[in-house]
Amino acid sequence: MGVDLSMTISLDRPETSTATTTTTAATTATKARIIGVGTAVTPTSYAQDELLDLLQITDPKVRSVFLNSAIGRRHLSLPPADDAGVRVPEAQGDLLDKHKRLAVEMGAEALRICLERAGAELSDLRHLCCVTSTGFLTPGLSALLIRELGIDRHCSRTDIVGMGCNAGLNALNVVAGWAAAHPGELTVVLCAEACSAAYALDSTMRTAVVNSLFGDGAAAIALRGDDLASAGSAAGPRILDFASCIITDAVDAMRYDWDRDLGRFSFYLDPQIPYVVGAHAEPVVDRLLGRRGLRRSEIDHWLVHSGGKKVIDAVVVNLGLSRHDVRHTTGVLRDNGNVSSASFLFSYERLQHEGVTGPGEYGVLMTMGPGSTIETALVQW
Numbered sequence: 578m579g580v581d582l583s584m585t586i587s588l589d590r591p592e593t594s595t596a597t598t599t600t601t602a603a604t605t606a607t608k609a610r611i612i613g614v615g616t617a618v619t620p621t622s623y624a625q626d627e628l629l630d631l632l633q634i635t636d637p638k639v640r641s642v643f644l645n646s647a648i649g650r651r652h653l654s655l656p657p658a659d660d661a662g663v664r665v666p667e668a669q670g671d672l673l674d675k676h677k678r679l680a681v682e683m684g685a686e687a688l689r690i691c692l693e694r695a696g697a698e699l700s701d702l703r704h705l706c707c708v709t710s711t712g713f714l715t716p717g718l719s720a721l722l723i724r725e726l727g728i729d730r731h732c733s734r735t736d737i738v739g740m741g742c743n744a745g746l747n748a749l750n751v752v753a754g755w756a757a758a759h760p761g762e763l764t765v766v767l768c769a770e771a772c773s774a775a776y777a778l779d780s781t782m783r784t785a786v787v788n789s790l791f792g793d794g795a796a797a798i799a800l801r802g803d804d805l806a807s808a809g810s811a812a813g814p815r816i817l818d819f820a821s822c823i824i825t826d827a828v829d830a831m832r833y834d835w836d837r838d839l840g841r842f843s844f845y846l847d848p849q850i851p852y853v854v855g856a857h858a859e860p861v862v863d864r865l866l867g868r869r870g871l872r873r874s875e876i877d878h879w880l881v882h883s884g885g886k887k888v889i890d891a892v893v894v895n896l897g898l899s900r901h902d903v904r905h906t907t908g909v910l911r912d913n914g915n916v917s918s919a920s921f922l923f924s925y926e927r928l929q930h931e932g933v934t935g936p937g938e939y940g941v942l943m944t945m946g947p948g949s950t951i952e953t954a955l956v957q958w
Contacts, residue, residue, distance in 0.1 A: 608815040609756035611956070613695025613799040614926045617686035618652040618792070618913065619679060619773070625789070631655065632664060632778065632788070639785040647886040647907065651792030651914035654679060654773040666778040669841040676712025676774035681721050683795035684769035688722065691797035697763055699728050704764035706735040706752045708744045708918045710833065711775040718769060741831060742882055743946030744768070745918040746954055749798070750819045756802040769795040770917035777836060777843045787844040790885055794916030796923055814940060814956035820865035827853050827949040854884070854945045855891025862896060862941065865953045871939065878928060878940035879903060883910040883920040888945065905931075918944070934958045 623631065625643045628651075634640055654675060656667050667675070684707065692699065705728070707718040714721065717736030722728065737748050748766045756764050772791035777784045800816075830847035847853075866873065879902045881892055889906055892898070900907070905924035909916070913923060921944050928934065935958060942954040 607757045607760050607802045608817070609753035609800045609802050610815045611798060611813040611925075612801050613691045613693075613697070613813075614796065614922055614929060615687045615690025615692070615694060616794065616796045616919070616923050616926050617683040617690065618794050618916075619654050619683065619771075620652075621654065622650045622652045623655075624650050628653075628788075631658075632780075634780055634785075636780055639780060639782060642782070642785045643789040645886075646789050646914075647910055648790070648914050649911045653776075653793055654771070656778075664778055666839070666841075672774045672776075672841065673712050676709075676771045677714055677721070679771035679774065679793060680709055680712065680714070680718050680769040680795070681725055683771070683793065684718060684722055684767050684797070685726055687769070687795040687797040688726070688765060688767055691765060691767075691799050695763070695799040697799065699726055701763045702728055702732055702765060703759065703762040704733045704735070704752065704755050706737065706748050706764070706766045708737045708740070708748045708766065708768040709770060710739055710741045710744060710917055711771045713738060718767075722767070739833070740918075741833070741946030741948075741950075742884060742915070742917045742920065743944040743948070743950045743952045745796075745921055746819070746942060746944045746952035748918075749800075749816070749942075749954060750952075752800060753816045753819075756800040758802070760802040763799060763801055765797050765799050767795065767797040768917070768919035768922060770919050772915075772917060775833065775842065775844060777839050777841060779839070783845060784843065786846050786848070790846075790915045791844075792914035792916050794913055794919045794923065796916075796919035796926070798922055798925070814934070814958045817955045817957055818865060818868060819955075820861050820868075820953045822857055822861040822864075822951045824853060824857055824949040824951075830949050831947040833947075850949065851885065851887035851891040853949055854888055854951065855895045857951055858892050858895045858943075861951050861953055862943070865941070865955055869955065871955075873897065875939060876941050877938040878934065879906075880921050880924045880928065880940060880942045881906045882944040882946075883907070883913070883915050883924065884945050885915060886910070892943070918946075920944070 719734035
């Protein structure tokens with residue numbers, strides 16, 4: 578995973594055994610450690626039944642999708658109603674403007690909270706990686722936030738755009754490597770998803786699946802590379818490994834593409850996605866754990882993407898998890914809906930607030946999204 582900067586073989590000591598060298602390298606290897614997390618949402622939230630009335634949805638099948646979603650409330654930025662009380666769909670240009678505004682606002686707030694919890698300042702930041710799939714920005718969100726917050730203009734940055742709900746772990750994989758290669762320096766992954774800017778307001782079943790599920794949210798997670806010998810008793814977990822699986826037979830099952838009838842971009846989610854994801858969850862998780870000689874029963878904490886009720890149920894059944902294992906996942910879905918790439922970090926924040934993690938315990942982070950893709954990470958406190 579990360580780059581091993583510590584292993585040095587001394588040429589003037591040929592008697593040093595391979596076993597000794599390997600042990601020393603393993604003891605002092607640099608790993609990325611999570612040291613802080615923060616989340617933010619847009620100001621206005623709506624209950625599911627309230628949205629049905631606001632959007633004037635009367636079709637019984639569409640109403641059923643909303644009311645059987647296991648979602649209580651979501652944060653959304655809806656267009657204002659016209660004189661007749663109708664929420665008029667926004668033009669694509671207006672949606673892009675909304676995405677830019679909300680991503681910067683939520684992203685800045687999540688970043689501030691994250692750094693405060695990490696005991697760090699904006700001036701400490703050395704690398705910023707921004708993730709979003711709900712709009713397109715050039716220059717990227719990282720550049721906009723550096724200007725907005727007055728971050729050092731020499732801060733290195735990365736933008737990951739369009740990978741979808743799984744992208745937070747894709748970014749974490751890349752940035753964990755950066756942290757390991759730059760011991761002691763602070764880096765942040767920021768996921769900012771203005772899902773309100775990707776809504777197509779109509780009463781069709783295609784858009785109902787999306788409009789009943791997603792909410793606005795941003796989350797930031799701070800990492801720092803340290804070695805196992807000098808880390809002390811810091812509470813944050815180290816990131817040990819990653820494993821991925823792309824289900825190429827389902828490449829079109831989740832997509833954000835141009836809807837010619839509506840004249841805007843629109844999400845599409847295939848109804849079979851929960852079962853496709855569930856069927857592939859077991860092999861990728863077992864591959865992740867098998868490299869460390871671990872079994873699923875040895876994992877103390879599961880932080881799964883809040884992809885939707887059926888997705889969560891499919892993962893629970895296929896991995897043999899309990900409802901307690903996914904309590905934070907279902908809690909995030911209930912209170913925020915699916916906040917795309919930021920969802921698993923909302924769950925991680927809840928776990929941190931719960932204060933139940935102990936030294937040596939393992940956790941699995943898991944996200945799912947377009948590709949179709951499953952991403953996983955193994956962490957240890």
